Amino acid sequence: MWFLPLEAAAVVCVSRFFQRFVFVLAVAIFAALGLGFGLGQFGFFGVHAGGGEDGAYRQMHVYAEVLKRVQSDYVTDPNIGKVTNGALHGLLESLDADSSYLTATEYKIYKERPATGVAQVGLTVSKRFGYATVVSVAPGSPADKEHIADGDVIESIGAQSTRELSLAVIRLMLEGKPGTEVTLSLVRPRKSDPDKVILTRVLVAAPSLNEQQYENSSILYLKPGMLSAARVDEIADKLKAAGKTHKVLLDLRDCSDGDAQQGLRLANFFLNQGTMATLEGQKFATQTFTADPAKFLTSAPLAVLVNRGTYGAAELTADAILGAKRGDVIGERTFGEGSVQKTIELPDGAALLLTVAKYQGPDGKKIQDNSVVPTVLVGQATDDDLENTTAPAKGDEPLNKALELLKAKNS
Numbered sequence: 001m002w003f004l005p006l007e008a009a010a011v012v013c014v015s016r017f018f019q020r021f022v023f024v025l026a027v028a029i030f031a032a033l034g035l036g037f038g039l040g041q042f043g044f045f046g047v048h049a050g051g052g053e054d055g056a057y058r059q060m061h062v063y064a065e066v067l068k069r070v071q072s073d074y075v076t077d078p079n080i081g082k083v084t085n086g087a088l089h090g091l092l093e094s095l096d097a098d099s100s101y102l103t104a105t106e107y108k109i110y111k112e113r114p115a116t117g118v119a120q121v122g123l124t125v126s127k128r129f130g131y132a133t134v135v136s137v138a139p140g141s142p143a144d145k146e147h148i149a150d151g152d153v154i155e156s157i158g159a160q161s162t163r164e165l166s167l168a169v170i171r172l173m174l175e176g177k178p179g180t181e182v183t184l185s186l187v188r189p190r191k192s193d194p195d196k197v198i199l200t201r202v203l204v205a206a207p208s209l210n211e212q213q214y215e216n217s218s219i220l221y222l223k224p225g226m227l228s229a230a231r232v233d234e235i236a237d238k239l240k241a242a243g244k245t246h247k248v249l250l251d252l253r254d255c256s257d258g259d260a261q262q263g264l265r266l267a268n269f270f271l272n273q274g275t276m277a278t279l280e281g282q283k284f285a286t287q288t289f290t291a292d293p294a295k296f297l298t299s300a301p302l303a304v305l306v307n308r309g310t311y312g313a314a315e316l317t318a319d320a321i322l323g324a325k326r327g328d329v330i331g332e333r334t335f336g337e338g339s340v341q342k343t344i345e346l347p348d349g350a351a352l353l354l355t356v357a358k359y360q361g362p363d364g365k366k367i368q369d370n371s372v373v374p375t376v377l378v379g380q381a382t383d384d385d386l387e388n389t390t391a392p393a394k395g396d397e398p399l400n401k402a403l404e405l406l407k408a409k410n411s
Helices: 016-034 051-073 080-093 104-112 167-174 229-245 260-268 313-323 397-407
Strands: 100-102 123-128 131-137 153-157 181-187 195-200 210-214 219-223 247-251 275-281 284-290 302-306 328-331 339-345 351-360
Touching (some): 100 104, 104 167, 123 167, 153 167, 219 229, 219 397, 229 260, 260 275, 302 313, 313 328
Parallel strands (some): 302 328
Antiparallel strands (some): 153 181, 275 351, 339 351
16 A cells, blocks of 8 residues: 555654644744754754854753653653654644655655556645645545545544644555545534545546537636646637637636646736746745737637635736736635645655745735635635536535626626
8 A cells, every 4th residue: 555654654653742842843843944944954854052142042941851851751762763754744834734744754655656547536735724635636536536525523433633744744654555444524614513424546537628608708717727738728729719709717716636727827818918926035036927928819709617625826817817807707716825845855764845936926825825805705605516517506606706707808
């Protein structure tokens, strides 16, 4: 079975009190590092007093004193290796959901994971409030058949709390060989007790492009499902074939898979000028992404559907269109994901997956910190509302609202 063994995930398997104590240690380290460490002086590999680093130096002394007291006075003789690993996990997670500390064992598995043929359960996950949270569910997947929905919280995978695991490790544990099983404990809205769900990993097929015609074929509806280069090419072909007479309804709900550059390329189809996004970080050369008139395809009236499962590349598309006031964005506030990670290998074989830059929309707000807020807020539709039909699904309020807005616009 190919997935991260339970023994490989370095977590602190002791009392709840001690787990909280490890979290406090993490915060202490974060405070120290945040006051002026460069990566070349990261953690315990070098701390130098002087100048602006005096505060950080003092904080490291505090940490050393706390660690000493743990060793000498804690109720049992602690495993300091686990304590340190737990603190480092907490440190990286205190920065953002995508930053992770991987132990040497975890990093070895991370590097050796196969690029193809990996079975999944159909979940895109991130972290919110310390626990793994479902961003979106692939239609027809094992997770979909168990009625797992975006917003559900994965409290544990097997016997391990997701609060004690990095996001990178959580994603590894959800993958494996076809036919193998994974057990999840799910906390769902409006339910007091967690649900235990056993899912069988399968090879999940990529969603196909959903194309519909509404209002006597005057409105072209496109639901990409994902934003790969091939899928964005498909959308370009559909827009070219439709011509300028068709209004466009772009459904980016539950679109959580894709490349940031493809999300910007899709936005460019509807924008012929202006800044679509910027990417910047403390030591990251700022990049500005401007619409290329040569890639512009249509000036037809446009509406975009989003929900809390709109994630990453799709958020870049929606935010660029929103910032340019190119069309209405309808639905729910998106998840909030738009960053770049750098892998930093450490001398002991461990590694950091560290966020080094974040995307900003045309308004200068970071997508990961603020998400994308629609111009028209409408509640979420149910799964049954999203079936392929030739007419608007009765209960799909966001879709109906988008069609209403488009019908009122002149071609």
